[in-house]
Amino acid sequence: MAVDTEREALIERLTGTARELRILDLEMIIEAGSGHPGGTLSAADMIAALYFHTLRLRPEEPRWPDRDRFVLSKGHCIPIVYAAMAMGGFFPKEELKSLRDLGSPLQGHPDRTRLPGIEASTGSLGQGLSVAVGMAVAGALDGAAWRVYCMMGDGEQQAGQIWEAAMFAGRRGLDNLCGILDANQVQQTGKVAERLDIEPVVAKWRSFNWHVREIDGHDMAQILDALDEAALVTGRPSLIVSRTVKGKGVSWMELDPAWHGKAPEGEMAERALAELRGERSG
Amino acid sequence: MGAATRDAFGEAIARVGEDPRVIVLTGDLRDSTRTEAFAERYPDRFLECGIAESNMIGIASGLALEGKVPWACSFSCFVTGRFETVRLSVAYQEANVRIVGTHSGVGVGEDGYSQMSLEDIAMIRALPNVSVINPADAVETERAVEYLLDHRGPAFLRLTRQGVEDVNDDGYRFEFGKAVTLLEGSDVALVATGAPVGEAVKAAEALEDDGVSTTVLNVHTITPIDEPAVRMAAARHRAVITIEDHSVHGGLGGAVAEVLAAGNGSAAPLHRIGMRSFGESGSPAELYAKFGLDAVGIARTAREVLKARS
Numbered sequence: 001m002a003v004d005t006e007r008e009a010l011i012e013r014l015t016g017t018a019r020e021l022r023i024l025d026l027e028m029i030i031e032a033g034s035g036h037p038g039g040t041l042s043a044a045d046m047i048a049a050l051y052f053h054t055l056r057l058r059p060e061e062p063r064w065p066d067r068d069r070f071v072l073s074k075g076h077c078i079p080i081v082y083a084a085m086a087m088g089g090f091f092p093k094e095e096l097k098s099l100r101d102l103g104s105p106l107q108g109h110p111d112r113t114r115l116p117g118i119e120a121s122t123g124s125l126g127q128g129l130s131v132a133v134g135m136a137v138a139g140a141l142d143g144a145a146w147r148v149y150c151m152m153g154d155g156e157q158q159a160g161q162i163w164e165a166a167m168f169a170g171r172r173g174l175d176n177l178c179g180i181l182d183a184n185q186v187q188q189t190g191k192v193a194e195r196l197d198i199e200p201v202v203a204k205w206r207s208f209n210w211h212v213r214e215i216d217g218h219d220m221a222q223i224l225d226a227l228d229e230a231a232l233v234t235g236r237p238s239l240i241v242s243r244t245v246k247g248k249g250v251s252w253m254e255l256d257p258a259w260h261g262k263a264p265e266g267e268m269a270e271r272a273l274a275e276l277r278g279e280r281s282g
Numbered sequence: 283m284g285a286a287t288r289d290a291f292g293e294a295i296a297r298v299g300e301d302p303r304v305i306v307l308t309g310d311l312r313d314s315t316r317t318e319a320f321a322e323r324y325p326d327r328f329l330e331c332g333i334a335e336s337n338m339i340g341i342a343s344g345l346a347l348e349g350k351v352p353w354a355c356s357f358s359c360f361v362t363g364r365f366e367t368v369r370l371s372v373a374y375q376e377a378n379v380r381i382v383g384t385h386s387g388v389g390v391g392e393d394g395y396s397q398m399s400l401e402d403i404a405m406i407r408a409l410p411n412v413s414v415i416n417p418a419d420a421v422e423t424e425r426a427v428e429y430l431l432d433h434r435g436p437a438f439l440r441l442t443r444q445g446v447e448d449v450n451d452d453g454y455r456f457e458f459g460k461a462v463t464l465l466e467g468s469d470v471a472l473v474a475t476g477a478p479v480g481e482a483v484k485a486a487e488a489l490e491d492d493g494v495s496t497t498v499l500n501v502h503t504i505t506p507i508d509e510p511a512v513r514m515a516a517a518r519h520r521a522v523i524t525i526e527d528h529s530v531h532g533g534l535g536g537a538v539a540e541v542l543a544a545g546n547g548s549a550a551p552l553h554r555i556g557m558r559s560f561g562e563s564g565s566p567a568e569l570y571a572k573f574g575l576d577a578v579g580i581a582r583t584a585r586e587v588l589k590a591r592s
């Protein structure tokens with residue numbers, strides 16, 4: 001019973017954190033006047049679970065050698081990670097306002113050389129998983145206890161380099177590597193299924209020798225179970241196929257490709273934030 | 283004819299491989315890239331990536347971010363051809379990766395253009411923080427590999443499939459970013475890099491026989507280019523001729539043109555010997571003759587340039 005209660009409390013806490021992250025995320029994108037809200041909102045629950053439960057991190061010591069590594073391969077969605085980093089204490093929340101500004105360490109896409117705590121500079125879809133694989137190989141060679149997590153997009157599954165990396169990691173049985181596929185169903189110009197369908201994506205990854213678990217990526221209990229399970233898998237890398245909704249949390253953004261790469265303005269911005277805050281939208 | 287620079291690389295990497303930071307990656311080319319000795323000696327630190335060079339470069343980047351010193355080896359056109367991965371995952375991240383491209387230039391020979399890299403220097407040179415080293419002979423390659431072990435930052439090492447003339451003696455010391463004056467003259471400066479350096483030395487000997495006083499400058503490091511040496515060559519000679527087994531656009535010729543155009547107070551004309559077309563099949567010697575990269579061709583061009591000048 002005590003364990004159940006503890007788990008319930010954790011789920012409730014992280015669900016609340018995800019809600020706060022969505023608000024910080026959209027606030028900074030609105031302030032910046034540009035960005036990619038849709039794919040940040042779909043990833044919010046998973047990012048909350050990673051940054052506030054699963055990843056072993058020391059915000060005050062971003063280069064702590066024993067930290068877990070997180071690579072955001074879908075680099076355009078970095079604001080949701082910036083939000084988590086600010087909330088976790090990597091830098092003051094005030095800095096979120098500088099997103100995309102000249103001279104800001106919060107670049108439009110992540111830059112590891114400018115912001116401590118960012119593990120890899122990404123933004124060209126398809127490249128992040130290979131970098132994560134390299135980190136996992138280094139960790140395995142050194143017998144390190146830290147693990148590598150890499151979040152990809154579903155449109156990104158169309159890139160050939162993803163499958164080169166999938167083949168390599170599966171072949172080598174890198175069990176210190178956990179991929180996360182934020183399958184939010186929509187890419188820049190339309191539904192993934194209509195642009196270049198990636199399904200059956202679970203079967204594809206399984207055939208590359210990955211342990212695959214498919215979840216509802218907005219259900220915190222399922223997210224935690226999947227992350228816990230991935231850490232226990234041996235002899236194979238893990239992939240969590242997180243079925244999500246692009247733009248989750250703002251009703252009129254959900255599954256609409258128009259909100260892939262555009263910041264809401266004026267009244268739209270206020271309505272979006274009101275919805276995320278749980279206020280009656282005007 | 284001396285050894286191919288890829289052979290020298292293979293020996294050197296097996297030697298410096300003693301350092302546990304060293305990781306060697308290849309894409310099904312352990313034989314051609316001469317990394318078999320390393321693979322046998324250090325199997326745990328040898329990563330066979332299959333015919334998937336983008337992934338190989340990305341993995342090298344991840345290894346470098348974790349403090350390893352990875353050497354991603356393939357034919358130069360296959361590694362530098364994955365330019366966008368080099369650009370973002372290596373250069374922009376300041377990942378301490380060594381991109382090793384063997385089979386550079388038309389010196390590849392019979393396999394023809396699809397295996398030849400004639401644009402690799404130009405591409406990599408456009409990246410702000412990637413060093414470019416194109417050694418002239420075996421000993422220079424070995425010293426460059428030893429240097430690169432502790433070099434900070436991404437680097438591209440460009441090697442030959444074919445044997446090249448030895449131009450340096452055994453006691454040669456490699457100085458990163460510093461061009462080497464092999465012969466000193468006063469009429470014409472032959473500014474060369476890589477395999478054609480040996481041809482330039484032979485051309486200089488022929489020119490001396492004609493009474494043309496010739497300097498040969500070996501520019502093994504193209505990024506960063508040795509600007510004072512290039513300016514000096516232009517200031518002290520009646521003509522400067524660059525020679526490279528690479529496109530005349532954006533490689534050594536391009537780099538020298540940029541230095542000289544930025545102002546050196548000299549009127550010495552610049553002529554660039556190199557590739558202006560795609561390559562083709564043939565023996566390396568035949569191809570060097572056809573494209574004017576051999577000693578005969580270099581000497582001929584030098585005479586023409588000086589004649590037009592007088």
